[in-house]
Amino acid sequence: MQKEDLEDVLISFTDEKPAKILILMDLVRCPPAHVNQHIGKLMRWFYDHLARLVYAKATSWKPVTVGQLQRYVETECEEHTLEGFAGEYILPGGPVHERESAMYADIQSYDDGELAWHEPRTRPSVFGPEESDALRLANAMQRLGMLSLNGLRIVASVWNGTRFSDEQTPHRAEALMQAAQGAGVPVSRVGTFGGDSLKIGDTSASIADLTALYRGSFARQFG
Secondary structure: OOHHHHHHHHHHHHHHHHHHHHHHHHHHHOOHHHHHHHHHHHHHHHOOHHHHHHHHHHOOOOOOOHHHHHHHHHHHOOOEEEEOOOOOEEEEOOHHHHHHHHHOOEEEEOOOOOEEEEOOOOOOOOOOOOOOHHHHHHHHHHHHOOOOHHHHHHHHHHHOOOOOOOOOOOOHHHHHHHHHHHOOOOOOOOEEOOOOEEEEOOEEEEHHHHHHHHHHHHHHHHO
């Protein structure tokens, strides 16, 4: 196995292993009255490649509502994609296909019955392998103390009784910050997004001005 191939396999592992932490964290966040209902499903996901890969990918998504997150997940779980002008070509897709095509050699069959040899596919990058978003999140949770016994109790108390709806937004983060501060965890807000302005610390700027600056710079560089 070449170095590039090995790096690709290891990157896949660094996506899936931290996802196990996120799945167990969902079990902690589950209201006690519903644990028995969901524990079997969550533990199946713990051992399932597709579920772990979707959890890992979700750490880089920016959904606005729970409903939008659900649509992202449904799209990610599709095993095939349609290509061509009218979708006349059906191609394998999804995170499991990406994982296995990077790790295993296989024989593929085309529509006309012709067989083709498939070699493991790599994802070369001029910047080299990067730490996955899922691993960064798991490390951040560890540094914040969320994975300690006391931290898990705080997470459970904040999420206890929460019922999700399609239009629900990530407002529970505020409650989690308040609970952490009450437990002596040094947490502070870095910045906020929303409305017609962007604020980071004591500095704020109009979204319209930032958009015009971005579009103008992009046009000058690539127009």
